[in-house]
Amino acid sequence: MSIETSPASTPVWHHIDDAECRRFQSSVELVGKRWSSGILLAVAQGSSRFSEIVATVTGLSDRLASQRLKELEQAGLVHREVIATTPVQIHYSLTDRGADLMKSLQPLVSWGQRWAR
Amino acid sequence: MSIETSPASTPVWHHIDDAECRRFQSSVELVGKRWSSGILLAVAQGSSRFSEIVATVTGLSDRLASQRLKELEQAGLVHREVIATTPVQIHYSLTDRGADLMKSLQPLVSWGQRWAR
């Protein structure tokens, strides 16, 4: 699956693979869910504790933070580590997969810059 | 706003700009909405007529196609052209901005390939 734009021409579709298409779609839908990108950015930034993430992402509630983190963990993007202190500490971090995703999202950031109004 | 991963280390946050962050978030949320990516891919592929898009994107209904296309048009990603024939024909195409978006999404496709299970 790839898309190319030749100069002064229309985009061209080169190859479609259904499974790949679904993977792409589910990825972009997860990341596109409300708060997901904010949480990923916060974690990428260095926020590791639950309350830290909630504080970093403006407007994010406990409930949604919990829910999204669970989804992101299930998707293998975020790693959850329990540290047996009292009280218990939880550390969140990006998995390799998650970190690679963030790098793959960088062109999208640049796109936003290029076309800023 | 940029994210980097140094070898064998954790991702590093270099710079945050709130406006840029919101732009990024709203972009990814629009593209991440159900059917959006499918529609964009269909149009990038060459589907230009309304019914063609609906037929190309499996499971997409008239109503949602209409709604998403309106959103994508408002976001400046898709161009809608009315051709005064009888009956009237509508042609959809990617704007330059939309085509550039699709190119910026390519690393995400590659990411999906790299981490396919």
Added chain:
DNA sequence: CTGGATCCCTATCGATACTG
């Protein structure tokens, strides 16, 4: 501190029917 459970409200969806 890190969430889980509940309530309740709104947005969104799919299906169906209809129009210029």
Added chain:
DNA sequence: CAGTATCGATAGGGATCCAG
């Protein structure tokens, strides 16, 4: 052909309270 209108069902979200 290219949508719009309407409706009931469902999912998502905020607020609040509670627990290990």
